[in-house]
Structures are given as C-alpha cells and as structure tokens.
Amino acid sequence: MSIFETRGITKRFGGLTAVNDLTFTVNKGEIFGIIGPNGSGKTTVFNMISRFFPITAGEIYFNDKRIDTLPAHEICKIGIGRTFQVVKPLRRMTVQENVMAGAFLRTGSISKARQKAEEIINFCNLENYKFRASKGLPIPLRKRLEIARALATEPQLLLLDETCAGLNPKESEAAIELIRRIRDTGITIIIIEHIMKVMMGISDRILAINFGKEIAMGKPQEVANHPEVIKAYLGEAYA
Amino acid sequence: MLNKKNMLMTIVFALIALVLPLVINAPYQQHILILVLIWATIGTAWNLLSGYAGQVSFGHAAFFGVGAYSAGILTLHYSLSPWWGLILGPVMSMLIALPIGAIAFRLRGPYFALATLALGEIFRLVFLNMTEFTNGAKGILIMPSITSKIIYYYAGLGMLAVTLLVTYLIVHSKIGYYLVSIREDQDAATSLGIPTTLYKNLALLPSAFFTGLAGAFYMNYVAFIDPNIVFNLTNISIMVILVVMLGGVATTWGPTIGAALYIIMGELFRTTLGSANVLVFGVLVCLIIMFLPNGIAGELDIIKRIAQRKKAGLSGGV
Ligand SMILES: Nc1ncnc2c1ncn2[C@@H]1O[C@H](COP(=O)(O)OP(=O)(O)OP(=O)(O)O)[C@@H](O)[C@H]1O
Ligand SMILES: [Mg+2]
Numbered sequence A: 001m002s003i004f005e006t007r008g009i010t011k012r013f014g015g016l017t018a019v020n021d022l023t024f025t026v027n028k029g030e031i032f033g034i035i036g037p038n039g040s041g042k043t044t045v046f047n048m049i050s051r052f053f054p055i056t057a058g059e060i061y062f063n064d065k066r067i068d069t070l071p072a073h074e075i076c077k078i079g080i081g082r083t084f085q086v087v088k089p090l091r092r093m094t095v096q097e098n099v100m101a102g103a104f105l106r107t108g109s110i111s112k113a114r115q116k117a118e119e120i121i122n123f124c125n126l127e128n129y130k131f132r133a134s135k136g137l138p139i140p141l142r143k144r145l146e147i148a149r150a151l152a153t154e155p156q157l158l159l160l161d162e163t164c165a166g167l168n169p170k171e172s173e174a175a176i177e178l179i180r181r182i183r184d185t186g187i188t189i190i191i192i193e194h195i196m197k198v199m200m201g202i203s204d205r206i207l208a209i210n211f212g213k214e215i216a217m218g219k220p221q222e223v224a225n226h227p228e229v230i231k232a233y234l235g236e237a238y239a
Numbered sequence B: 001m002l003n004k005k006n007m008l009m010t011i012v013f014a015l016i017a018l019v020l021p022l023v024i025n026a027p028y029q030q031h032i033l034i035l036v037l038i039w040a041t042i043g044t045a046w047n048l049l050s051g052y053a054g055q056v057s058f059g060h061a062a063f064f065g066v067g068a069y070s071a072g073i074l075t076l077h078y079s080l081s082p083w084w085g086l087i088l089g090p091v092m093s094m095l096i097a098l099p100i101g102a103i104a105f106r107l108r109g110p111y112f113a114l115a116t117l118a119l120g121e122i123f124r125l126v127f128l129n130m131t132e133f134t135n136g137a138k139g140i141l142i143m144p145s146i147t148s149k150i151i152y153y154y155a156g157l158g159m160l161a162v163t164l165l166v167t168y169l170i171v172h173s174k175i176g177y178y179l180v181s182i183r184e185d186q187d188a189a190t191s192l193g194i195p196t197t198l199y200k201n202l203a204l205l206p207s208a209f210f211t212g213l214a215g216a217f218y219m220n221y222v223a224f225i226d227p228n229i230v231f232n233l234t235n236i237s238i239m240v241i242l243v244v245m246l247g248g249v250a251t252t253w254g255p256t257i258g259a260a261l262y263i264i265m266g267e268l269f270r271t272t273l274g275s276a277n278v279l280v281f282g283v284l285v286c287l288i289i290m291f292l293p294n295g296i297a298g299e300l301d302i303i304k305r306i307a308q309r310k311k312a313g314l315s316g317g318v
Helices: A042-049 A072-077 A095-103 A110-123 A139-151 A169-184 A196-202 A220-225 A227-234 B004-023 B027-052 B060-078 B082-104 B110-129 B149-171 B174-184 B186-191 B196-222 B233-247 B254-291 B295-312
Strands: A002-013 A016-027 A031-035 A057-062 A080-082 A157-161 A188-192 A205-210 A213-218
Touching: A002 A042, A002 A188, A016 A031, A016 A042, A016 A057, A016 A188, A016 A205, A016 A213, A031 A042, A031 A196, A042 A080, A042 A157, A042 A188, A072 A080, A072 B186, A080 A139, A095 A110, A095 A139, A095 B174, A110 A139, A110 B174, A139 A157, A139 A169, A169 A188, A169 A196, A196 A220, A205 A220, A205 A227, A213 A220, A213 A227, A220 A227, B004 B027, B004 B149, B027 B060, B027 B149, B027 B174, B027 B196, B027 B233, B027 B254, B060 B082, B060 B110, B060 B196, B060 B233, B082 B110, B082 B196, B110 B233, B149 B174, B149 B196, B174 B186, B174 B196, B186 B196, B233 B254, B233 B295, B254 B295
Parallel strands: A031 A188, A031 A205, A080 A157, A157 A188
Antiparallel strands: A002 A016, A002 A057, A205 A213
16 A cells, blocks of 8 residues: 655756655555665655755655655644664754653653653663764764654655665664664655665665666665666676 | 752842942942943843854944833933833843844854944944934933932842843743853754754844843933943944953853952942053953953852762863
C-alpha cells in the first residue's frame, strides 16, 4: 500500500534542472533508498518534499492528499519529518531542548514534551549527552540528534539525508541499527546514502538518479547491477 | 526553571525594590531609580524579540515614541488624562507592530535589523512634520497631576514587574522554546513544523506592547516629549541594545541589571567627569561588552552552570 507518491516532479534553478520529471511511489513501512552521484539532485528531492522551495512542475501526494502546495511548516505537521545532510542543530540548546523543540509539535505542555524527549533520547541512545549543548557534540552524535529531533515530531514518513556520511564503520553500523529500529516502529523511511553497501543492506527498494533523472529503480540487487548505475558511479569503461 | 533558589532571589530583589525609595529619599536619586525602571522595562521588552527570538531590532524607539505620543496626544487634543495613555499607548504600539511584522519578517538576517532601523527614523520624521497633530518639533508639554516621585516609582515598579512576569511566562512556555529554536536555526525550526513568521510575531507584539507602555509612562512622568527625544535612534533604539548587552542578552534579569548599571554609571560619570563623561562612559561600556560578551547575568549563569556540573560530576558542554 502506498503512503507517498511523486508524479513528474521537476526543479529548475535558473538554467539548471536539478530534478527532472521524477515519478516514484513509496510503500507504507518500507525503507526506500535514493542513490546517485554527487550533485545528482538527491537533496533537492527532499527539499521539494519538505517544501523548502516551491517545485517547478509535478505533484506530490502523501496519504493520497496533494501536499506540494502546503507551506513548509505544515509538511511536518501532516507527518513528514526530515534530517539535514549538513546538520542543523539548535546550537546553543541542549540535546534535550533540541528534541523537546520537536516534541512541541504534538503538545503544548512542557512536562509532556520533556517526557516525550526523554523517550526519544533513550531510543536513540543519546541519554549520556542530554544536557550537552548541541553545538559541542561530535558529528556522529549531531547526526543522531537530527534523527531524534525529527522523531519527536511523530512522523509517519521520515526523510534521512546521508545520516551515515562521515561516520566510521562502527558508527555507521550503529546508525543503521537505529534506522532499522525506527522502521520497526512502523515509520516509513526514505533514505539518501552514498555508501552502496549501506544502501544495499538496508533498503527494500532503491531509486537511482543521475542529473536529476531516474536511471534505475527496483530491488537493491537489480539496481546495483544495472548498467546505467555502474556507468554513473564508475564511468563508461565499466558498463 | 523556577527552582527554590530562583524564587528566593526574586523575593529578595522584590523586597529590596519595595523598600528602596524609603531608604533613598532624595528626589534626584529617586529620579534615577525611576529612569532605571523605565529602561529595565524597555530592555526586557526588547530582549523578548531580539534576545530570545533573535530578531534584532534597531527601531524600538518607534514603539516607545508611539506609546509616549499616545499619552501626549490624548491630553493635547482630547483633554483626557495622560494616564489613559497607559492603555492606549501599548495598544497603538502593537497596532503599528502588526504591519511591520507582516512585512519585515519576510526578510531574513540583517534585513530585519535594517528595516527596523529605518522604521524608527521614519516615525521621527513623520511626527516632526505632522505638526497639526503632534505639535512637531515644539513637542508636547503636559501638567502632571501627580508630582510625588514615590508614586511614580511604585507605578514604574509595577510596570516592570508585569513586564518581567509576562516575558518570563512566555519564555518558559512552548512559545519560548519555539522562539529560541527560530533564533538558533530557522531552517531546522521550520523542519520541526514551527510556523516561524507567526512565532516571530508572537515575540514582536508583546515586545511592542511593553515598550509602548514604557513610552506612555515616560510621558506621564517627564511631562514633556518631542520627536527628537522619544524617536531617538542613539538615545533609545541603540541604548536599549547596549543596556541589554551589558546585563545579559536572553536572560531574565539581564535587562534590569543592565539598566541599573547603565543609568547609574552614566549619571555618576556625568556628574563627576564633566564633558569627558560620554567618552569615558562609551569606552567603559565597550570594555565590559568585550570582556563579558554574555553580559553580567549571562556570565553569572555560565559560572553557575559550570559549578553545578562540577557538583553533578558531568563533563563538557557549555
Ligand atoms: N538552492 C539551490 N540553488 C541553486 N542550485 C542548487 C540549489 N540546491 C541545489 N542546487 C544544485 O542542484 C544540483 C543538485 O544538488 P543536490 O544537493 O540535490 O545534489 P545531491 O545529489 O544531494 O548531492 P550530494 O551527494 O553532493 O549531496 C547541484 O548542481 C546543486 O548545485
Ligand atoms: Mg545531498
């Protein structure tokens, strides 16, 4: 059953077409991967979904409702959370306050927000850093905080933009484990990741794009072996 | 968090404030205290918008002046008591804040500051030139019905107490968390479902309200205003920034501490140093801001937190 759908979405920045006529469907409960070389338009897709800028053409549906005309802050309210590739911690706020800021979307009460934050912080294994200012955290923890904060808004769909980038193998192992646990709670996930191995292991289906266009879509194995994907990643000679 | 220690400190402060004019009974010194109360109110109001929500205003003179003129014009044209200005002034300040918020909050970064900077100056020029309505540069002089300094002191203290209480309640609610989130990263705030423009307005309106209240109170107390006084860029809009920076941006007591220091130091220098006072005072304020970048209350907060952390055996962080 589909929870999310794009129809021919396109984004142009002046003369540059960053995303070109992309159509895809995400099923409820799955982990849907998006891969593509640097600058291929992955983050732009997220920015289009979360309405950080208006889309040039196309339509976006969530739970069968059209959402590409909603203002940015409404996107989170209807149940789509996101993280940022370049992390954006609320710098001078503690980890707990960061997560509370997310929790306030569903409650007006400080104590309820704090309690919600407490649960999420434990779920994300951040309990030792609760009272640390977020700007002082090392990158792996800041990436984790991005996820925690988004989770606190109680999303049905979570957009994860390169949460494993810059992590060592052990840290990224832990991140993947967290992502799996998030999925197990029933949250649908769209994930962008550069590391093929990560994507192969975690995704139910993968969409590969290059220059903003779809080049392959399907099961991880199919996509990884697709000649266009190999060409995009390794160059003409390997295809 | 309002823990027992904070509560105790607030009570001690309140008691000192209540008995102060009984101990200090020279009219000149009481005058200084009343000025401190007015500036603490403006500072606390500015702090909500610019300190907590991070929307730095260089135009709070607009709200102050509109508050003051509301009281003045009631008397000038309608022969009403200027005390009605305490109601009309803040309301008028909020009314002018509405369109300003609607326009200026579309702008990000330095543009908001520039827009507010222009705003104060526009009001000054308009009030200078609308002579029929405002008396222009001649200003408005009223006959105060009350001359006792003590009464103004307690009225001013009440005004500051209400301002402190309301801002405290806002800051320590969901709204406060949202305002600080917007200040720290607007994109992140939006991604968490925070309607940033709405919340900036929720900081602007009370900020304008209490600044207008202080303006109306000022008119009642000083009994004379002209546009160059109440819409003054340096003596109002910039001064409130310095007052809050001195005391501590985004702290509860910072603006009050800053106002007390600023006004009292300024007066001391003026009476003792003659014509060099502005220079010496300016340098001193710069030094304090350079060496205590978080302001007095801010630095105390940090020291307190470090001490608490040491006690709790936690490490790192700010
Ligand atoms: N706000 C913007 N204004 C102008 N151009 C943009 C903007 N955002 C992205 N682009 C351009 O769109 C293209 C796609 O960028 P995008 O960030 O979506 O790529 P990406 O696939 O996420 O890359 P990476 O793997 O490096 O994160 C790039 O050429 C980029 O320069
Ligand atoms: Mg990207």
